[in-house]
Amino acid sequence: MAAPVNRLREIWAAGRPAANAWLSLPGLLNAEVVVKGGWDSVTVDLQHGMAEPVEMLRMLAPIHAAGAVPMVRVPWNDPAAVMRALDAGALGVICPMIETGEEAAAFVANCLYPPKGKRSWGPLRANLMWGPGYSDAANDIVVPWAMVETSKAMANLDAILATPGLGGIYIGPSDLSISHGFKPGLDRQEPEMLERIETILATATAKGLPVGIQCATPDYARGMAERGMRLLTIGNDAGFLQAGATAAVQAFRT
Amino acid sequence: MAAPVNRLREIWAAGRPAANAWLSLPGLLNAEVVVKGGWDSVTVDLQHGMAEPVEMLRMLAPIHAAGAVPMVRVPWNDPAAVMRALDAGALGVICPMIETGEEAAAFVANCLYPPKGKRSWGPLRANLMWGPGYSDAANDIVVPWAMVETSKAMANLDAILATPGLGGIYIGPSDLSISHGFKPGLDRQEPEMLERIETILATATAKGLPVGIQCATPDYARGMAERGMRLLTIGNDAGFLQAGATAAVQAFRT
Amino acid sequence: MAAPVNRLREIWAAGRPAANAWLSLPGLLNAEVVVKGGWDSVTVDLQHGMAEPVEMLRMLAPIHAAGAVPMVRVPWNDPAAVMRALDAGALGVICPMIETGEEAAAFVANCLYPPKGKRSWGPLRANLMWGPGYSDAANDIVVPWAMVETSKAMANLDAILATPGLGGIYIGPSDLSISHGFKPGLDRQEPEMLERIETILATATAKGLPVGIQCATPDYARGMAERGMRLLTIGNDAGFLQAGATAAVQAFRT
Amino acid sequence: MAAPVNRLREIWAAGRPAANAWLSLPGLLNAEVVVKGGWDSVTVDLQHGMAEPVEMLRMLAPIHAAGAVPMVRVPWNDPAAVMRALDAGALGVICPMIETGEEAAAFVANCLYPPKGKRSWGPLRANLMWGPGYSDAANDIVVPWAMVETSKAMANLDAILATPGLGGIYIGPSDLSISHGFKPGLDRQEPEMLERIETILATATAKGLPVGIQCATPDYARGMAERGMRLLTIGNDAGFLQAGATAAVQAFRT
Amino acid sequence: MAAPVNRLREIWAAGRPAANAWLSLPGLLNAEVVVKGGWDSVTVDLQHGMAEPVEMLRMLAPIHAAGAVPMVRVPWNDPAAVMRALDAGALGVICPMIETGEEAAAFVANCLYPPKGKRSWGPLRANLMWGPGYSDAANDIVVPWAMVETSKAMANLDAILATPGLGGIYIGPSDLSISHGFKPGLDRQEPEMLERIETILATATAKGLPVGIQCATPDYARGMAERGMRLLTIGNDAGFLQAGATAAVQAFRT
């Protein structure tokens, strides 16, 4: 059996941006339905999404089975949460609210086995999912994503980016906006916000790190991909469901 | 506290057709999201939907809280399943595969308390949901819907419609189609199928019974409403989710 | 290890009536709390109670661990439901709505292994709970309770009582009342209802069968025990919870 | 749709103390039963209560639907736990073991959006529950309650009370007692304990902050309300259930 | 995408017997662990196994993902249970206690779409699992297994085997034994039992139907395969777990 790989890295090596689905609702079937869209990766959101770890376990399986890269946004920069997601088989962990180099280093350490980090050994489910080669390959195929989403994080951007082992930067536009005095929301068009996004993208790209961003619409995501973003989250399950359900009843009534 | 009512009957009395949402996926949050669309009723499908009774219990609560009429399609014409849905607070029960007058009578008996039927008493959750007036009102506000969806059922249509206490007829176009040699699918356009649908509608309407039908699109549902259908199911949660997720990734990639 | 016994039979042999707790709410902890009251048996109600089989499995364990006899009221006279409860470790099964000798015979057959009945073999959990002697003892320690709760059942009382292997009769006063034109409710005082209860009690007792009844209050239960009832259900978890919670807030406000 | 409000503040503005129910047992139905008592608020206890976040999600819905203010006691002063409860729709968060001004400030920051705090944006469920006005109103309707329950906390009471944005003080009598060398327990009568409670109440009230306390009995709660406490927890679900179940079987046996 | 197939039929076509794993314990992870052994098919037992349908849904996914044929033993010959298992993605359904040709016909009808049977259309999860070709292929790839496990069934063996559409016969040695006056248990060696097993095998094989049997040990299973059995269940998860756990502690202590 070949050593496991992280397909996102193959996609990027081929020069393509990756389309990432976002799961905010608990549910094995929800994951099974969404992943059929043909996404490159699917992220189970344990921070603002309503799934809990007990459901994350169930939801990662069909993502993996469908050939998409299973990822998890953990609720916080917490060793238990990070290692849990990895043990369950996630190949990417998105960590919210990284604001300093120290926080980035602590996060990355929790993602990687010694000597690169401090991850504790015991990947029962990851071994079942990725095969016996998982243990040796883990440090190469796990991608730790630090979210940059506050003014403090931007001030410490260089320190964050200097963290050895960091796998990528993920931009949270809503928190980044409210941290700078704007209303929350995605697909920002304000020049100041676009400039901040561009700064993060350019600085990280210069360090060789892929950058991802949460988008509401395919158009905005495509624009961001054209600027060089490598991981584009487009909408989420709750939004798809609500939009479809609302449109159906409204179209019926008019 | 006023006696509980079934709002579908108020809607029909006002001359309006009712828009019914269809829940095929397990999940409390799914129900909470879908019901926000403003549906008149929401049906948890325990037959071909993937929710089980333990989740039905959770999903009926937000439907009720949002002011929509909670309904359940039971997996089969089975007293335990029918009484369970009612005890959990459903005001409508859709029963698949009713093919004879005897089956219709057995189904209706399970929906109504004596002397009209044989429903066993013990509406713990329904009492919590609908208040202390539930027990006295139950036989008036519970609507038993018999599905007519086979050629045998059509042959016995008069006997089915003659069942005292029957609340309505619900048409399942996929099963009705395969029972007549067509492929499965909703929104039938074949003249033979339209004629069958029209027969059911006209016959039931003549008896004063509302008729409902499972539709894929708002256009078809509106057309059916214009013909006189009173309960129009439009799409379902799995379809909304899959369509939205697929459209997003495809729009991004093109 | 001694062969397992059904402690209810020991209690009756000692001339004592048994106090049976009734669980209507799902929840492992609910069961753990209630059983501490010192009940002789505890019944998980899968008919009008809101627990499902997946929770029944969890709830039977602490009942057994606390030394009470675990029992289940199944939702209907259905082989799958009856055998499920027994496989999960219940020593008593209460079956609702037994109305004829044939129905009683079918129910009892589902409770007993051949040659006495048709129960299918595979008591994985019952073996874990009751030990390796379970298989040989099962037919002796499992008590099938037929509910007599309709006028039709009363008309067929002799046939029901003649069923070989029947373990007891359980009276459901609410259904028995609505079947005879009264409002539902427990602790009946109407002479006609008391006469019916007395008839069941006397007839079954004459056949050597214990009789049980659902009661709302300890006083009524004690009166019934004095008349010769052997299994007295007193209140239920939902009632205890609601009464306590309502009394607390009302006492605070006055 | 009007902006959402926290009804507790309306109750206090009307000069009334609020009656708060306490849920220690997991269970959607438990919550549905208890809230019928007519409580002003209901708190799901994730610290010593046995519910987990996956059940908190289910339990908050019926509390909200019944018109009571949904609150959560988080297991610890942890950003993930606090933000989770708020995203799920809680309008009050009770945080145990706040012992210093710094801890209070960290807790409050996790409850409030920038610029007042550091809460991360993404209230999917809170939006569904409270409507589109939730985001703008959140900082005004969310009440962060710091528990004062150790001698160290009392020594730092002024610093804790000086925390901008703090919504109230909640007294945990058991921990406060064992921290001062007494046995655990509620409804303390020792002069030293009453004096400590009075000190907290007076100091916080002087700052304009409401004070709450965990009580075992309605009498004690009413006495505390008369002293000026604004949030009175009276008993809990486990206690109501155990008391009712024990009383029933004992009354039957005597 | 190629039309889905039932790999068991390919294995049999290649002249190989199939090794079938048996899951008696609820648990997604249990299924993920067991299927790694390299089984040809894995059966989730909903009759005597302790999993419920809500867990069956989760357990079928990893079986499918690992390339084994997902099968379900339903609790009884019940249309709802049979169609549920199929909608959830099972390609084989084992039905207990088939005793007559009529029962076999009813069972098979529930497995097949019209015109061959009466299965109701709506394979949401099966479509997700097996792809868009599922609907057309379903009647060809679904294998209905009738259990022959009583003396009555043996008396009606010819009628059962004459059922059009029946996919195979599955022997339950424990029930077959107790039905004939023996103790329950697998791997029977009594000449009378071996003769009965041989009769079923020979008669069904003559009709072109594969025969399966529940075995305790690999040796017995291999012997049965050599006699011509095509589906060999070998042990079960509960047995593997109990044997391993007991052996470990005993080896340590001696």
Next chain:
Amino acid sequence: MAAPVNRLREIWAAGRPAANAWLSLPGLLNAEVVVKGGWDSVTVDLQHGMAEPVEMLRMLAPIHAAGAVPMVRVPWNDPAAVMRALDAGALGVICPMIETGEEAAAFVANCLYPPKGKRSWGPLRANLMWGPGYSDAANDIVVPWAMVETSKAMANLDAILATPGLGGIYIGPSDLSISHGFKPGLDRQEPEMLERIETILATATAKGLPVGIQCATPDYARGMAERGMRLLTIGNDAGFLQAGATAAVQAFRT
């Protein structure tokens, strides 16, 4: 009712080493099966095991009911996780990755009530499980186990061992190995690793603290017991299940 005790301490007082089972898979039934092996204690692993706290609650009950000492490995040195396990009834808590005396002190403080520690009072489930004497006995019967499993921990071994109230040292051979440049794995035979294990054992034993270790095989465990280890974990449920399932299918095929 006698005061509760921790049977492990009785076993050690009798000069016997204790056999500890390890549960990595979620599942009430798994726990019920494994505990039948006759283990002295059973540990639910919430760190690398895949059970979550909601399942821990269910799994501790049958461990207790079977007379084994229920223990939990928490995911991290976190007050919420530690107190949760104890409130749920665990008598032992194994905490991973203790590396300093400060960390050990924080961990122990979370296990013990004041004045010895800072555990918050509210043992609802522990009281149900261990009886009314639990509160007074808790500080005596709860055993906090610090895992020593890194080079940093070994450097701080004396400080860790000097922690008042610490109950034992538990060795994690995999993490200890990778921390020292070896591959992960149990049952280490390298002289350097054996020396480290011996150092921990000797130093802790000299302080009067029992030492435990995770083992793969009974032989290794027995050897470690002969060296003086007092808590021997032997294999785990996932391993027993996988070994049994794989052996069965392989034995059948050869």
